[in-house]
Amino acid sequence: MTNATHTKILSMPSRRQLLKTSGAVMLTTPFVSRAWAATTEINMLAWYGHGEPDMVADYEAANNVKFVPKYYAGGDNMLALIAQSPPGTYDLILSDGEFVQQLNLAGYIDPLEPADYPFDDMLHEDFTKFPGHWADDKLYSMILRGGHLGVSYNKNSITEEEAQSYACFWKPELEGKVGHFDWHLPTLGMMSLYNGNGAGLWDLDDGQWDTVQDTTMGLRKQVGGFFDYGGTFNSLKNGEMQAMVGIGDWITGVLEKDGAPVASTIPKEGGIQFTESYCIGKGSEKVAEVTKFIQHMLSPEGQVKSAQMAAYPGFCVTKAGRAALIEADPKEAMRSHQMEGMANDPIALINEGRIHYRDIPQQQSLEDWNDFWSEYKNA
Numbered sequence: 001m002t003n004a005t006h007t008k009i010l011s012m013p014s015r016r017q018l019l020k021t022s023g024a025v026m027l028t029t030p031f032v033s034r035a036w037a038a039t040t041e042i043n044m045l046a047w048y049g050h051g052e053p054d055m056v057a058d059y060e061a062a063n064n065v066k067f068v069p070k071y072y073a074g075g076d077n078m079l080a081l082i083a084q085s086p087p088g089t090y091d092l093i094l095s096d097g098e099f100v101q102q103l104n105l106a107g108y109i110d111p112l113e114p115a116d117y118p119f120d121d122m123l124h125e126d127f128t129k130f131p132g133h134w135a136d137d138k139l140y141s142m143i144l145r146g147g148h149l150g151v152s153y154n155k156n157s158i159t160e161e162e163a164q165s166y167a168c169f170w171k172p173e174l175e176g177k178v179g180h181f182d183w184h185l186p187t188l189g190m191m192s193l194y195n196g197n198g199a200g201l202w203d204l205d206d207g208q209w210d211t212v213q214d215t216t217m218g219l220r221k222q223v224g225g226f227f228d229y230g231g232t233f234n235s236l237k238n239g240e241m242q243a244m245v246g247i248g249d250w251i252t253g254v255l256e257k258d259g260a261p262v263a264s265t266i267p268k269e270g271g272i273q274f275t276e277s278y279c280i281g282k283g284s285e286k287v288a289e290v291t292k293f294i295q296h297m298l299s300p301e302g303q304v305k306s307a308q309m310a311a312y313p314g315f316c317v318t319k320a321g322r323a324a325l326i327e328a329d330p331k332e333a334m335r336s337h338q339m340e341g342m343a344n345d346p347i348a349l350i351n352e353g354r355i356h357y358r359d360i361p362q363q364q365s366l367e368d369w370n371d372f373w374s375e376y377k378n379a
Contacts, residue, residue, distance in 0.1 A: 037064055040289055044069040045081060046094035047276070048229055049311020059296060065289060067092075073229055074183040075099035076366060082108050088283030092290045097275030098185075098359045100141040101132040109279040111138040116291055118298055121318045124347055131357060133277060141277040142294055145306045145314035148346060148355060149186055149248035150271040152264040157242040163265050166194040169243055175222050179241035182226040184373035185358060186246035186272065191216045193269040193356070201270075203362040213372055219245075220379050236262055249336065250274070250312040256335070266344065266354055273346075273355050276314065300324035308332060315346045 044051045044067050051069025060066055072078045075096045082090065083106070095103055103109045119128045122143075133141045151163045157177070162168040169178050180187055191212050192201035204212060227235055227244075232251055235241040237260055244251070248264045248271070255262050278294045280287055296302045303321025306314055308329060313336060316322040326333045337344045349355045361369050 040065045040286060042067050042091045042286055042289060042293070043089060043281075044092045044094070045078065045090040045281075046071060046092075047073065047311075049309050050094050052311060054308075054310045055305055059293065063289075063292070065293075075102070075185070075360075076183075076370065079103070079106070082106075082281075088281065088285065090281040091284040091286045092293065093279040093281050094144070095141060095277055095279055097130060097132060097141070097143070097277055097357065100277065100279065101135075102360075103279060104135055104140045108282050109140055110282050110284070110287070111140055112142055112280060112291075112294075114139045116295060117142050118318055118320075121320055123317055123319055123322060124350055126350065126357075127317050130275065130277070131359070141279045142298070143275060143277045143317050144294075144297055145303075145317060146273050146275045146346070147248055147250045147312075147314050148264075148266060148271045148273055148349065149190070149246065149250075149358075150264055150266040152236070152244045152247045152252050153262065154236070154239065154242040155261045155263055160263075160265070163263070163267065165267050166190055166269055169219060169222060169245060174242055176224045177240075177242040178219070178222040179224055179232065179235050179244045180226045181232050181244065181246035181251075182228060182377075183246060184369045185360070186274075188212060188216065188369055188373070189272050189356075189358060190245060191219075193272070196269070198270065199353070199356060201272075201356055202359040205363060209364055209368075216372075216376055217379065220376065226377055236260070248274075250314065253313045253336065254311075257332075266349060270354050270356060271349070272358050273350070274358050304328050307336070307338070 042065055046069055048071040049055065051067045056067045070081065072081055075098065078095065078099065079102055093103065093109060122128050127143050130143050133139065133143065151166060151168060153163050153168065157174060158168050158171065162171065189201055192204065195208070195211055195215055197204065197208060224241055225235065232244060232247060233254070236244055236251065237255055252262045252264045278297070280290050284290060297306060298318060300320045301324065303316045303318055304324050307316050307325050313332070315336065315338060316325055322338055325338060333339055337346065339345065360366055
């Protein structure tokens with residue numbers, strides 16, 4: 001209510017006079033209830049959790065918007081969902097960093113205005129020109145958060161020392177108790193690292209690709225199942241699986257906070273970073289509203305929410321966001337190593353060359369990798 005409105009109401013001396021002038025008051029009073037305004041719906045395509053109340057409820061209430069999320073698991077599924085939908089279906093698309101190029105080439109996203117976002121506050125210089133997020137000096141996706149993938153294990157079955165190599169997945173005692181997150185990129189990337197391909201883990205010639213397939217097939221007898229997000233979470237929680245290939249703290253961190261004896265670590269062969277970013281869907285009529293939300297998620301408050309996300313935790317990507325997390329939730333900042341000087345600080349791991357950004361195969365197609373994944377699952 002404005003001050004002018006407040007003054008007008010207080011100056012009305014009696015009910016009789018109010019009734020005499022009610023028509024005029026109804027026409028001239030500038031007060032308009034927020035509840036009368038139509039709520040703007042924002043259609044979101046994202047990994048599970050990003051449209052849940054812990055992430056968006058406060059923002060919805062403050063901005064009179066409503067997020068309508070549709071969830072996917074894996075970039076291949078994301079691309080398929082967009083391809084099956086008319087242009088303009090999705091206003092906001094959360095993409096894995098390595099799939100932004102595919103979104104752009106297919107014409108599924110519109111460019112962003114770089115000046116709208118805090119590039120001068122990024123925690124690492126790589127985040128300012130993240131691979132694939134730019135094309136012809138135009139920005140197509142804004143980095144939001146990240147996380148590291150490595151060896152995820154039950155501490156009652158695998159020691160911390162054993163977890164320092166992907167070789168622990170072949171431990172005889174784990175036969176039938178090793179699970180896979182059901183997406184080819186994370187697992188095959190880890191097998192490539194285990195084979196010693198290092199920074200070239202995605203750029204495999206025919207011989208290297210054959211070796212990665214052989215290595216992966218050699219793990220098959222250990223495998224007790226292939227799981228989606230919920231299945232991965234539950235099978236580690238109930239102990240059905242004692243180790244999980246293709247994940248990291250984004251799963252074990254939630255369980256660890258609940259007291260489960262699980263952990264994730266980056267082994268000596270190196271780890272993989274998943275990177276999540278926001279894009280604006282081609283044909284969206286809500287560009288201003290979506291831009292405002294992306295800006296909010298990159299603010300210190302938004303970065304703290306992202307790091308604490310109930311579905312799965314992630315790393316802050318801005319300096320102000322990390323500082324806000326340390327102040328607001330030092331326990332989580334400590335648990336996730338998001339403090340400068342800590343062992344396994346995510347930024348230090350990048351600087352040491354132990355982390356490789358997840359990508360798509362360079363000399364094979366996604367279909368090649370997916371076809372092998374289907375063969376592996378059915379072996």
